[in-house]
Amino acid sequence: MNASYDNNNIFAKILRSEVPCNKVIENEYAIAFSDINPQAPLHVLVIPKNPYVNFHEFTKHASIDELNLFWKLVKDVIDHFKCENKGFRLITNSGSDGNQDVPHFHVHVLGGKNLGRMIN
Numbered sequence: 001m002n003a004s005y006d007n008n009n010i011f012a013k014i015l016r017s018e019v020p021c022n023k024v025i026e027n028e029y030a031i032a033f034s035d036i037n038p039q040a041p042l043h044v045l046v047i048p049k050n051p052y053v054n055f056h057e058f059t060k061h062a063s064i065d066e067l068n069l070f071w072k073l074v075k076d077v078i079d080h081f082k083c084e085n086k087g088f089r090l091i092t093n094s095g096s097d098g099n100q101d102v103p104h105f106h107v108h109v110l111g112g113k114n115l116g117r118m119i120n
Contacts, residue, residue: 004103005051011104015049025080029066030073032109041112042081042088046074052105054094074107083111089118 006012013019014033021033024044035043048070052058059067078084088111093100 005053006103007051009102009104011045011047011102011106012051015047025073025076027069027073027076029069032073032077035108039108040089040110040115042083042110044077044081044109045106046070046077046109047104047106053103054100054105055092056094058105074109077109081109081111087111087115089115 010019014021015031021031024032024034026032029050030046030048032044032046035045048058048062048066050062050066052061058070062070074090078088088109091108091110092106
């Protein structure tokens with residue numbers, strides 16, 4: 001894991017139950033919860049339970065089981081909210097150029113309305 005991981009980031013505090021969250025579902029390796037500042041009618045964050053800073057670090061260091069169950073939980077969120085037919089967007093930001101706000105890998109699942117073009 002990355003030695004620069006900040007154990008005091010908000011997601012680390014959520015994982016330690018120091019900060020509450022509106023949990024949607026979880027499994028052995030990941031948890032999904034509602035975003036506190038939703039950008040769409042559906043805005044859920046999916047985070048791994050282990051301390052990975054970003055997507056690259058997660059895919060480089062996570063076990064096969066972690067990888068599989070993380071992405072299964074993303075699919076389970078999509079199934080839970082029944083947004084597979086109308087559509088949804090998955091976003092992960094990485095680093096300063098990617099505008100990553102929380103230094104803990106996470107995927108945003110957004111949907112519930114037409115989200116428009118991502119980049120003009």
